Amino acid sequence: MTDLTTLGIAEAGRLMARGELTSTALTEAFLKRVELVDHKIASYITVTADLARSAAKQADMEMSGGLRRGPMHGIPVGLKDIYETAGVRTTGHSHLKLDYVPAIDAETVRRLKDAGAVILGKLGTHEFANGAMTPDQPFPAVLNPWNTKYQPGGSSSGSGAAIAAHLCMGAMGSDTGGSIRNPAGYCGTAGIKPTYGLVSRCGIFPLAFSLDTAGPMAWTVEDCALMLDVLAGYDPNDQGSAKTAKVDYGAAAHRPIKGLRIALARSWYDHGVTPDMKKGIDEAVRVLKDQGAAVEDVVFPDLWDYHICGRIIITTEAHAIHRQEVIETPQKFGYTTRRRFQLGAFITAEQYISALRFRRKLTQDTRAAMRGYDLIMTANQWGAPEAFGEPQPIFHFLDKPSLTMPFNVTGQPALTVCCGFGSDGFPLSFQLAGRAFDEASVLAAGAAYERTTTWRSHRPKL
Amino acid sequence: MTSPKVPTLEEFTARAALTGLTLTPEDIEHLHKGYVGLLTLMDRIPSHWAWAAEPPHVFRADE
Numbered sequence: 001m002t003d004l005t006t007l008g009i010a011e012a013g014r015l016m017a018r019g020e021l022t023s024t025a026l027t028e029a030f031l032k033r034v035e036l037v038d039h040k041i042a043s044y045i046t047v048t049a050d051l052a053r054s055a056a057k058q059a060d061m062e063m064s065g066g067l068r069r070g071p072m073h074g075i076p077v078g079l080k081d082i083y084e085t086a087g088v089r090t091t092g093h094s095h096l097k098l099d100y101v102p103a104i105d106a107e108t109v110r111r112l113k114d115a116g117a118v119i120l121g122k123l124g125t126h127e128f129a130n131g132a133m134t135p136d137q138p139f140p141a142v143l144n145p146w147n148t149k150y151q152p153g154g155s156s157s158g159s160g161a162a163i164a165a166h167l168c169m170g171a172m173g174s175d176t177g178g179s180i181r182n183p184a185g186y187c188g189t190a191g192i193k194p195t196y197g198l199v200s201r202c203g204i205f206p207l208a209f210s211l212d213t214a215g216p217m218a219w220t221v222e223d224c225a226l227m228l229d230v231l232a233g234y235d236p237n238d239q240g241s242a243k244t245a246k247v248d249y250g251a252a253a254h255r256p257i258k259g260l261r262i263a264l265a266r267s268w269y270d271h272g273v274t275p276d277m278k279k280g281i282d283e284a285v286r287v288l289k290d291q292g293a294a295v296e297d298v299v300f301p302d303l304w305d306y307h308i309c310g311r312i313i314i315t316t317e318a319h320a321i322h323r324q325e326v327i328e329t330p331q332k333f334g335y336t337t338r339r340r341f342q343l344g345a346f347i348t349a350e351q352y353i354s355a356l357r358f359r360r361k362l363t364q365d366t367r368a369a370m371r372g373y374d375l376i377m378t379a380n381q382w383g384a385p386e387a388f389g390e391p392q393p394i395f396h397f398l399d400k401p402s403l404t405m406p407f408n409v410t411g412q413p414a415l416t417v418c419c420g421f422g423s424d425g426f427p428l429s430f431q432l433a434g435r436a437f438d439e440a441s442v443l444a445a446g447a448a449y450e451r452t453t454t455w456r457s458h459r460p461k462l
Numbered sequence: 463m464t465s466p467k468v469p470t471l472e473e474f475t476a477r478a479a480l481t482g483l484t485l486t487p488e489d490i491e492h493l494h495k496g497y498v499g500l501l502t503l504m505d506r507i508p509s510h511w512a513w514a515a516e517p518p519h520v521f522r523a524d525e
Contacts, residue, residue: 305506308503309507315500327482339489342485342489342493343496346497354507357511394496398500
């Protein structure tokens with residue numbers, strides 16, 4: 001019999017619509033696997049088994065009565081533990097929020113529940129979506145399911161690890177400088193950072209107001225599209241929220257890509273990625289060209305420019321958000337998180353404003369370089385993740401520029417797509433970024449690539 | 463941008479005392495390294511902006 005936990009969201013939805021699968025059976029399969037396997041990778045902080053069973057039963061009753069809420073109806077998902085959930089503790093992976101039980105759901109959680117999704121539990125994260133996993137935090141570090149001696153990437157670490165280990169069908173992550181795309185890349189899942197303003201951040205612990213985005217992660221690009229269908233949309237309670245036309249992202253994931261023009265930002269990664277990564281991306285370019293897309297090298301502003309611009313903004317805004325706590329209870333933060341939040345106290349107003357001005361310039365320059373193209377393609381990560389035994393620098397961002405930061409700075413949508421596996425067994429991946437609010441083209445290209453390659457049949461063994 | 467002089471550890475410690483933060487000597491040492499690193503990278507940010515031509519308000523990608 002098929003292991004139900006290896007089904008995709010799209011496939012499970014079709015089976016449930018035909019009455020060949022119940023949400024209860026699906027949810028029980030995931031709860032059982034979480035019980036059997038999660039102790040090996042520590043992806044969950046809180047498992048909400050009773051609530052999940054109750055939601056699954058409700059979904060089954062509705063579907064058997066002819067009510068079909070959409071593609072997420074009856075689908076078991078997890079939430080990064082910075083998403084507020086009514087009646088369920090939301091810790092931010094921090095001693096500071098250990099006993100925090102919100103009264104209402106984050107807007108995104110509300111939308112998922114309204115769409116009939118089943119919440120399995122809360123997933124591990126870098127503390128407040130910024131610090132590293134350090135031993136002085138209240139929960140164990142999440143491990144990479146492809147090799148548990150290595151990090152899963154962050155900050156949406158539990159989301160990436162749980163999806164790869166099929167401990168949930170999809171999960172919510174957040175991305176301020178790459179926190180959806182890093183764990184997606186290192187764990188071999190798909191994940192999309194939507195355009196700034198497309199998905200509400202209301203009820204999600206903030207890291208940097210002007211860069212924070214919330215988005216879905218799943219095993220396939222199509223499944224991310226189905227999640228985005230229920231998440232996207234204006235929210236008056238999020239001041240960054242944009243009023244946009246409704247788009248059918250699930251349908252967009254099936255669009256042909258013939259004639260799509262893709263600008264390859266090769267200069268960002270060509271001299272820094274591993275040979276395996278370079279080969280994987282070259283091969284992905286060939287696959288996209290075979291499907292009718294035009295892929296051409298284009299020069300964009302220097303990667304370090306985006307990196308320092310984003311870092312100054314994150315460091316300053318994160319300090320402003322957490323200033324009171326780092327003054328009053330610094331010992332409650334992990335030692336890395338504390339210092340990253342303290343650093344913003346030394347940034348001057350002039351430096352912060354200059355970074356914001358630089359952001360606008362970089363956005364305009366990127367738009368100009370992209371003229372005549374629909375998408376930007378580049379590497380997602382430099383190579384394999386870091387091993388746990390290696391000493392972790394407090395300020396990790398000083399050594400190498402982030403490949404994900406450009407699209408946080410410009411606000412564009414950016415998708416992570418797995419493009420194979422290196423000789424070390426770790427996933428390889430690339431990013432596709434689109435024009436603001438053109439998630440549809442991004443998802444179309446990513447899904448088209450996945451449909452013609454076999455990487456989605458390869459799962460970690462735990 | 464206008465490159466401020468890279469502070470020595472002693473200068474940085476004096477400045478840290480004015481931030482309102484409770485910092486251990488080890489904290490200050492780490493923060494000094496982090497700040498100097500950021501300062502070096504900040505050299506990439508242009509130093510002159512035309513007044514009003516480059517408004518800093520960038521919160522929407524759909525402008």
